Amino acid sequence: MSADSTELDPADWDPRDLAFRADPIPWYRVLREQAPVYSHPDIGVVLSRYEDIDRVLRDRRFGVATPSPWAEIMEAEAPPSMYLLSENSLLFVDPPQHTRVRGLVAQAFNPRRIEELRPRIEASIAKVLDTLEGRSGFDVLEEIAWPIPIIGVTELLDVPATDQALLHAWTHAITAVDELPLDFDVMPAAGVAADEFLAYAGDLVDERKRNPGDDLISALIAAEEDGERLTRDELLCMIVLILLAGHDTTASLISTALWLLLDHPEAATEVRSDPHSVANAIEEVLRYLGPLQVASGGGRWPNEPVTIEGTVIEPGTPVRLLLGSANRDPDQYEDPDRFDIHRSPIRHLAFGRGLHVCLGAALGRLEAQIVVPAVLQRFPDLALVDDAPTWRPSFVVRQLATLPVSTGRS
16 A cells, blocks of 8 residues: 655655665655755755656756766776776766767667568567466566567577576666665675676677678677777677666556556556557556666766756755656646556656667567467466566566466466
8 A cells, every 4th residue: 555645744755765665656646846956965956847857858958978076986996897888888978978879879779770670579479478387477577578578689689599597686786786775785796797798798799790690789889970889898888788678667567557558457458459549558567667767877967057846956966857757747747646557648758858868768668569479379268366466676667576477378
């Protein structure tokens, strides 16, 4: 049961609190209503309203590159491999480097390449569902939400399917660093994972240079614009980012979508029977409970004094954008806490906006639009086992810890 936001005081909000992480919505509400520009001592200035967050995402006065003295702290505290990722990943670089890198990546990571994955994703989900046919129940996370996105992204890069367990382990270790507030105790394990992940990416690059193919890594190596190519560090970090982000957040989207639809049987019936309803249903899932609750990239940093809601935010101040709160803002959506697959328009911020809008949004949408109806159609009597879901104890990424279901078959 959700806490009553009228009993909450923004001054008491603790992003580490497990009760908040289990159910952040009441806290989002009280922050929007009482402290829309809130200075938290541990994580910086926190924005919670749709209009403010949308404006900052598109405002060129805000960047994602970590400024001094925070950059020096990161360099001193983080393992070299983690610092390399922070200095070369699209999530943490600003123009002109961002413009050059994103332009080169966009040539390779184009809509045609994404759409060409459709038959392979369809074949993969059919094969997975075949293995579940005789089961009376299964865990959606373990059997579907984790394996399918990894299959999709490894197909995209032509990475061996046998490496999926490694990719999964590296992802969990590295993304632990994205949590707020930052826990430096997770840095050593993240550094080991990053060392191994970057070495793995390096081997892939060397192999594709010797034997180029029709895959994304080969296309990234070949991409050129005005005589510019990706540096080796940029190339390795891009491969890591695609493999990492390309399955973690999509796993969250698929599992959350199936939970919400099964929790709303009429909506599940419609998605099962009407292919035209699927796209809008996925957009409503992204709005209602998207994978990223906080804008990725470690927040935003103003490069000059910026005033929001009467508060002056000075350069060097970390600004955290609560996407999950923005997508529940009643000033933007009618009855925002109601899950409605017919909602229109759905102009959510789940993938961000502006220069740093998610590069993999099309792939995530495609996978969810294929997988979710396929599961519902294959198992028409699919039902939730638990009344209340169990969530991973994280703030930045909203992800179920487990999702047991029954198939109605003996």
